[in-house]
Amino acid sequence: MVAFKLTQEQEMAKKMFQQFAENEIKPLVTEMDESETFDFGLLKKMHHYGLMGVPYPTEYGGSGGDVLTYTLCMEEVSKIDPSVGITISVHTSLCCSCIYEHGREEQKQKYLRPLIDGSQSGCFGLTEPNAGTDAGGVLTTAVKDGDEYVLNGQKVFITNSGFADTFVLFAMTDKSLGTKGMSAFIVDKGTPGLEISKNIPRMGIRASQNCEIAMMDVRIPADRLIGKEGMGYKIAMGALAGGRIGIGAQAVGIAQGAIDETVKYVKERKQFGKAIAKFQNTQFKLAELQTKVDAARLMVWRAAVAKDNGEAYAPMAAMCKLFASDVANEVTRTAVQLFGGYGYTREYPVEKLMRDAKITEIYEGTSEAMKMIVGGTMLR
Amino acid sequence: MKIIVCVKQVPDTSGKVAVNPDGTLNRASMQTIINPDDMNAVEAALKMKDETGCRVIVVTMGPPPAMGMLRELMAMGADDGVLVSAREFGGSDTYATSQILAAALKKIGIEKDDIVMCGRQAIDGDTAQVGPQIAEKLGLPQVTYVGEMKKTGGTITCKRILEDGYMTISVKTPCLLTCIKELNAPRYMTVRGIFECGQKPLETYTYETLKDDPLIDLATIGLKGSPTNIFKSFTPPAKGAGMMLEGDDKDTCNKLASMLIEKHII
Numbered sequence: 001m002v003a004f005k006l007t008q009e010q011e012m013a014k015k016m017f018q019q020f021a022e023n024e025i026k027p028l029v030t031e032m033d034e035s036e037t038f039d040f041g042l043l044k045k046m047h048h049y050g051l052m053g054v055p056y057p058t059e060y061g062g063s064g065g066d067v068l069t070y071t072l073c074m075e076e077v078s079k080i081d082p083s084v085g086i087t088i089s090v091h092t093s094l095c096c097s098c099i100y101e102h103g104r105e106e107q108k109q110k111y112l113r114p115l116i117d118g119s120q121s122g123c124f125g126l127t128e129p130n131a132g133t134d135a136g137g138v139l140t141t142a143v144k145d146g147d148e149y150v151l152n153g154q155k156v157f158i159t160n161s162g163f164a165d166t167f168v169l170f171a172m173t174d175k176s177l178g179t180k181g182m183s184a185f186i187v188d189k190g191t192p193g194l195e196i197s198k199n200i201p202r203m204g205i206r207a208s209q210n211c212e213i214a215m216m217d218v219r220i221p222a223d224r225l226i227g228k229e230g231m232g233y234k235i236a237m238g239a240l241a242g243g244r245i246g247i248g249a250q251a252v253g254i255a256q257g258a259i260d261e262t263v264k265y266v267k268e269r270k271q272f273g274k275a276i277a278k279f280q281n282t283q284f285k286l287a288e289l290q291t292k293v294d295a296a297r298l299m300v301w302r303a304a305v306a307k308d309n310g311e312a313y314a315p316m317a318a319m320c321k322l323f324a325s326d327v328a329n330e331v332t333r334t335a336v337q338l339f340g341g342y343g344y345t346r347e348y349p350v351e352k353l354m355r356d357a358k359i360t361e362i363y364e365g366t367s368e369a370m371k372m373i374v375g376g377t378m379l380r
Numbered sequence: 381m382k383i384i385v386c387v388k389q390v391p392d393t394s395g396k397v398a399v400n401p402d403g404t405l406n407r408a409s410m411q412t413i414i415n416p417d418d419m420n421a422v423e424a425a426l427k428m429k430d431e432t433g434c435r436v437i438v439v440t441m442g443p444p445p446a447m448g449m450l451r452e453l454m455a456m457g458a459d460d461g462v463l464v465s466a467r468e469f470g471g472s473d474t475y476a477t478s479q480i481l482a483a484a485l486k487k488i489g490i491e492k493d494d495i496v497m498c499g500r501q502a503i504d505g506d507t508a509q510v511g512p513q514i515a516e517k518l519g520l521p522q523v524t525y526v527g528e529m530k531k532t533g534g535t536i537t538c539k540r541i542l543e544d545g546y547m548t549i550s551v552k553t554p555c556l557l558t559c560i561k562e563l564n565a566p567r568y569m570t571v572r573g574i575f576e577c578g579q580k581p582l583e584t585y586t587y588e589t590l591k592d593d594p595l596i597d598l599a600t601i602g603l604k605g606s607p608t609n610i611f612k613s614f615t616p617p618a619k620g621a622g623m624m625l626e627g628d629d630k631d632t633c634n635k636l637a638s639m640l641i642e643k644h645i646i
Contacts, residue, residue, distance in 0.1 A: 008578075009574050009575055009578065012451065012569060012574045012577075013569075013571055016569045016570075016571070016574065020568055048570075049568055049569075049570050050571030050572050053571075054571055058572060058576075062572075063570070063571035063574075063575060064575040064576065065574075073571075
């Protein structure tokens with residue numbers, strides 16, 4: 001063990017993410033949530049300041065940061081708006097990572113560079129109506145036809161697909177091989193046959209653009225295959241393993257954001273002639289919650305540092321997501337309770353954070369799937 | 381062409397303010413921020429860098445932790461940093477500070493196309509004296525309270541925003557401008573800038589570095605060289621909340637008059 005201390009760069013980045021979230025995101029949160037739209041002026045600024053390419057090297061136009069800095073970005077942004085957090089996460093740790101980890105050099109130059117240098121956005125399409133936790137059940141097909149692949153099928157709950165320029169999509173090139181018959185492809189926005197539905201109405205993270213995708217004879221050049229045929233499942237699982245560190249950080253951000261709001265509120269709110277912060281119930285509740293959030297944050301950082309150091313991080317990532325998402329739900333629920341009736345209103349931000357917290361137990365692998373990963377590793 | 385921006389680390393007014401027994405601020409023990417007006421000066425310099433590709437150097441006098449502030453400004457886009465720091469410089473008032481900063485700017489070198497920028501004033505002392513004093517000591521023309529500026533060749537046209545009106549002035553480089561918040565909205569650091577700022581040059585000028593300059597004399601710098609003696613530091617009482625009267629002209633005038641009569645002011 002060396003120290004639980006951020007480097008000077010990480011401290012500076014944290015401060016910058018805080019300032020950006022406070023000044024640029026906060027004023028838009030309510031409007032984006034109520035209208036279920038994402039502010040594209042904000043997206044442009046996020047690209048400009050490097051929030052969409054934190055852990056990628058400068059040689060591809062990235063920020064040259066590390067995974068830990070990326071978790072700081074996810075936490076600080078999600079404290080203010082988890083919808084913005086997931087927009088960054090899907091772009092960075094799912095879409096970009098597939099191309100960065102497995103793409104050929106020309107794919108990196110053509111697709112990765114614009115995604116991380118600030119001009120384009122990406123999404124990741126694995127989930128289908130009948131392939132959720134059972135991701136191997138993908139029915140979308142990709143059939144080779146000369147120098148092209150022809151994609152047919154349907155995807156659902158694809159974050160960022162409403163505006164993405166680059167789609168990383170998964171399809172079966174050989175159904176008989178099961179998960180070993182899945183392949184990953186890069187598809188451009190606007191390719192004929194690629195249709196995107198409207199934003200799916202949801203309980204939380206309503207500003208993120210999460211749509212259905214239909215593919216009807218979508219023809220793409222054969223060189224859009226990422227890696228080799230049959231590598232798709234491995235590519236997807238690898239991206240999701242890394243992505244979970246970001247979701248863990250998002251959950252920590254949601255929880256810390258709710259605590260910060262609650263701390264402010266309980267000092268102002270008076271009942272029985274004194275601020276409710278003076279009651280032991282409030283103090284004990286807040287102490288318990290903050291302890292859990294700190295533990296969750298350390299688990300997120302541990303997984304991030306392991307990934308930065310090139311160590312096996314997948315079980316740590318699953319554990320941090322499992323724990324942090326549970327904490328986020330408990331914390332936001334308790335925050336609403338401490339606020340009382342006002343917490344239930346849309347005048348204060350805790351009800352939104354409570355709605356937003358739920359998804360962290362579901363996407364990028366449900367809590368049950370996390371237990372399968374952790375338990376599976378233990379009992380191997 | 382280069383722009384030298386003088387910046388100051390000031391106590392974060394939302395934090396605790398610590399005062400030394402001699403009445404000066406104990407800067408080392410306080411939470412600090414970059415002086416807000418100085419951020420506008422930095423932004424103006426960086427905007428000019430975006431347009432012309434000129435070099436931007438940020439300079440500050442302060443204790444060693446002020447280096448962190450210079451790194452932040454470099455992460456925003458400044459090219460070089462200079463920390464002016466020495467025990468001999470401690471406790472300087474505006475006169476002594478401007479002696480030292482003027483010597484530091486001479487050491488950096490001010491050429492024909494160059495501009496020196498400062499914030500209008502720092503939120504800790506509120507004097508607005510250091511910028512103008514540096515200009516005097518370097519023999520540079522100065523424009524204070526710059527709220528708009530436009531550079532055409534070697535001439536800068538500045539709009540000064542004053543309490544009682546505006547004033548437009550043209551000035552030739554080299555010159556010194558002091559900036560106000562109306563000038564611009566400062567940018568953030570970029571993530572890439574943060575990870576690259578560590579490689580940018582950051583120099584420290586100590587007493588040894590500057591001592592040969594005629595401006596640097598132990599009698600004109602530091603606490604001893606400061607003509608200002610702090611008699612007492614105190615927090616001014618907070619201003620009462622204002623009141624806005626709504627309605628048409630005559631209505632509000634009548635309301636105002638009756639309120640003033642009620643308070644026996646008229």
